[in-house]
Amino acid sequence: MEYTQLGRTGLKVSRLVLGTMNFGPQTDEPTSHAIMDAALDAGVNFFDTANVYGWGEDKGRTEEIIGSWFAQGGGRRDKTVIATKVYGNMGGGDGERWPNHDKLSAVNIRRAVDASLKRLRTDHIDLYQFHHIDRRTPFEEIWQAIDVLIQQGKILYAGSSNFPGYKIAQANEAAARRGMVGLVSEQCLYNLAERRAEMEVIPAAEEYGLGVIPWSPLHGGLLGGVLKKEGRSGRSASGRSADALAVTSVRAQVQAYEDLLDKHGLEPGEAALAWLLTRPGVTGPIVGPRTPEQLESALRAVELELTEEVLTGLDEIFPGPGPSPEAFAW
Template sequence: LKRLGTDYIDIYQFHHIDRSTPFEEIWQAIDVLVQQGKILYAGSSNFPGYKIAQANELAARHGRMGLVSEQCLYNLAERRAEMEVIPAAQDYGLGVIPWSPLHGGLLGGVLKKEATEGRRASGRAADALKDTKTREQIQAYENLLDKHGLEPGEAALAWLLTRPGVTGPIVGPRTREQLDSVLRALELELSEELLMSLDEIFPGPGPSPEAFAW
């Protein structure tokens, strides 16, 4: 806390499940931190749906608040969270905080930048574009948004804000231009026609058990 220059943390998020520590002990430790005034709430990150349920059911049995948020990988190109993580978060009242909303830059107009500015993708986006199907998918996505006069990155963020349970995506602008782009996404309203077209390009898996049972 001294290093962060703050008296307390609003939401202390578990970055990953702890396979060796039972939630009884975890909640006892959180109780101490809350009593000491060092944190206000606890959240999870990268939890599967059953762990969200397990954590909050145990917390409820002992009269604790439980998890208040889930930070998960969720964006147009990666929608597996819709199967169980987001439904579990909604049922238990957790706010969903998607990380990597542009999927490592893949949804930020990467092909247009490559063609017009010579800026080649790197990291996760570059790896994904090696797959022909993915490249065609991203090209269709960029063509669709160009048709509607929209910037890909702004539309991807605006799409997340239409999703049930999503509180707000985590963004990491490095320049004022990028920050302005993020703020424009807040005002962007996507038409039903456009949302349907995006679903056609990036079909979600649907909720469980339908997603895998039939």
């Protein structure tokens, strides 16, 4: 496994991030534990989760599964950089009846951290991420709450997720005024088929020294060999992939992508991950395996070196928007 610094920090993290969103809803606890053991054995030390994972009435379940894995001992917690998130409503009902159990107010951040620590069975969170922007809470309040948590030793670093470029700038300028480190990472939707982050989010992250952590690196399975799988099994794609493939131009694009990789003897999912590892500012993509076999496939991407011919071909099939303002102006 290769390692890199998380943004401008001294923290060393693996170039693949283990996403845990499937733990609970789609993957049972024993299998989840087996996947985490296999990831750690392979050198993956960066695990990502969120307080809302488990979803619905099972919100928090994913953190509990990770906590029970930590509790098995064997140095699991000490070897792991654990990242979780705050924003979604964790109350017992809808947002109207639990108005202070979501978003980024100081009261919710304080409550949410303590609840996550309890579920994770740990005394600190390495990377505490804001899952979404909060249009109502000023950054001065957010950073005051984070500063207290850092002083208490409950969190070490703060990161963002799904932030536009201007909010990354606002957040870190507000932190600088308080003499704080500010955001050290941004977790955003970024893959070959969805490159809008290259316009402003990634440049802002690079300017402020944030490590970029792409989520949905296979774009909901679209980049994982979906057409090849259709041909083998006769089963149609589902979810985000099915919606995308319903557009004729997208299907043609994906076909060209799979043909290019087939020509070079490459597996689509592994190539899509390897492409992200070549991108400026990227710390590592999040992979969310449902099975140990899917984890093994993702691990191979770290060792995969794409030739210039392949990289050029991928850019021709999935051209990026280009930097701003040239992407939309002159």
